[in-house]
Amino acid sequence: xxxxxxxxxxxxxxxxxxxxxxxxxxxxxxxxxxxxxxxxxxxxxxxxxxxxxxxxxxxxxxxxxxxxxxxxxxxxxxxxxxxxxxxxxxxxxxxxxxxxxxxxxxxxxxxxxxxxxxxxxxxxxxxxxxxxxxxxxxxxxxxxxxxxxxxxxxxxxxxxxxxxxxxxxxxxxxxxxxxxxxxxxxxxxxxxxxxxxxxxxxxxxxxxxxxxxxxxxxxxxxxxxxxxxxxxxxxxxxxxxxxxxxxxxxxxxxxxxxxxxxxxxxxxxxxxxxxxxxxxxxxxxxxxxxxxxxxxxxxxxxxxxxxxxxxxxxxxxxxxxxxxxxxxxxxxxx
Numbered sequence: 001x002x003x004x005x006x007x008x009x010x011x012x013x014x015x016x017x018x019x020x021x022x023x024x025x026x027x028x029x030x031x032x033x034x035x036x037x038x039x040x041x042x043x044x045x046x047x048x049x050x051x052x053x054x055x056x057x058x059x060x061x062x063x064x065x066x067x068x069x070x071x072x073x074x075x076x077x078x079x080x081x082x083x084x085x086x087x088x089x090x091x092x093x094x095x096x097x098x099x100x101x102x103x104x105x106x107x108x109x110x111x112x113x114x115x116x117x118x119x120x121x122x123x124x125x126x127x128x129x130x131x132x133x134x135x136x137x138x139x140x141x142x143x144x145x146x147x148x149x150x151x152x153x154x155x156x157x158x159x160x161x162x163x164x165x166x167x168x169x170x171x172x173x174x175x176x177x178x179x180x181x182x183x184x185x186x187x188x189x190x191x192x193x194x195x196x197x198x199x200x201x202x203x204x205x206x207x208x209x210x211x212x213x214x215x216x217x218x219x220x221x222x223x224x225x226x227x228x229x230x231x232x233x234x235x236x237x238x239x240x241x242x243x244x245x246x247x248x249x250x251x252x253x254x255x256x257x258x259x260x261x262x263x264x265x266x267x268x269x270x271x272x273x274x275x276x277x278x279x280x281x282x283x284x285x286x287x288x289x290x291x292x293x294x295x296x297x298x299x300x301x302x303x304x305x306x307x308x309x310x311x312x313x314x315x316x317x318x319x320x321x322x323x324x325x326x327x328x329x330x331x332x333x334x
């Protein structure tokens with residue numbers, strides 16, 4: 001039997017009628033459950049099957065076959081499917097939507113695939129990854145399918161949906177949840193703006209953009225954008241155009257106090273989650289198939305969960321949500 005101390009030989013007592021049933025080590029059990037958890041912990045941190053095999057042999061003096069490691073990790077797929085189909089809350093004050101690109105082998109060649117993630121904030125202020133979906137490219141049409149699935153799993157209303165600047169994204173959200181306020185990620189917009197600016201001037205341009213998204217209200221933000229355009233518009237007209245094109249979805253968070261703004265003005269929350277996931281997948285040149293990617297990302301999400309407990313200053317933010325959205329926010333929120 002395989003355990004933390006290595007291979008252990010066990011002689012199982014026998015009786016004439018075969019009625020003896022061991023309690024500590026069951027019949028035909030080959031390893032303790034804790035040993036499987038060690039394999040999964042190593043796998044979730046991006047170690048390959050070969051690396052796990054070498055690590056276990058080095059640490060415990062145990063020669064574990066790759067077929068056993070594969071069998072243990074494959075068993076996670078049942079958990080993945082149950083997690084992906086679980087019922088959800090009926091109302092989420094905030095949901096962040098984003099995608100990260102992975103390399104997956106398919107049809108004899110390595111393809112780039114988008115892994116879609118939805119991170120919700122419950123009425124109790126708890127963060128929860130609602131699901132993941134795979135598609136060849138990130139697109140508004142597929143996001144409609146994702147949102148429709150969330151609705152089928154019990155989501156009745158989303159107060160604010162924070163997204164990147166993907167064209168057609170707001171329309172996709174409004175088609176499924178027509179009352180939802182769509183907020184463009186300011187960080188995405190800033191990155192898009194600064195990529196047109198020479199490195200030596202980026203700090204100054206970023207400083208001059210800040211009064212726009214930290215303004216007291218939408219009118220003050222408009223004034224700040226006009227001042228920015230007077231200073232930089234001749235050199236970087238594309239920046240002003242980018243902000244004006246997204247303006248309808250830039251200003252919604254300005255209607256809220258600072259406590260709410262910190263929660264909703266950016267998709268930093270899900271981007272920070274993506275950074276945790278990239279730590280796990282950075283050692284992978286590519287995944288052998290989509291299920292391998294699902295297993296690793298699910299385990300990495302599970303490992304990251306303790307860092308995604310409760311939003312800061314949520315009580316104050318919740319009060320502002322209640323004042324702004326009224327009956328759409330359940331009274332059971334606390």
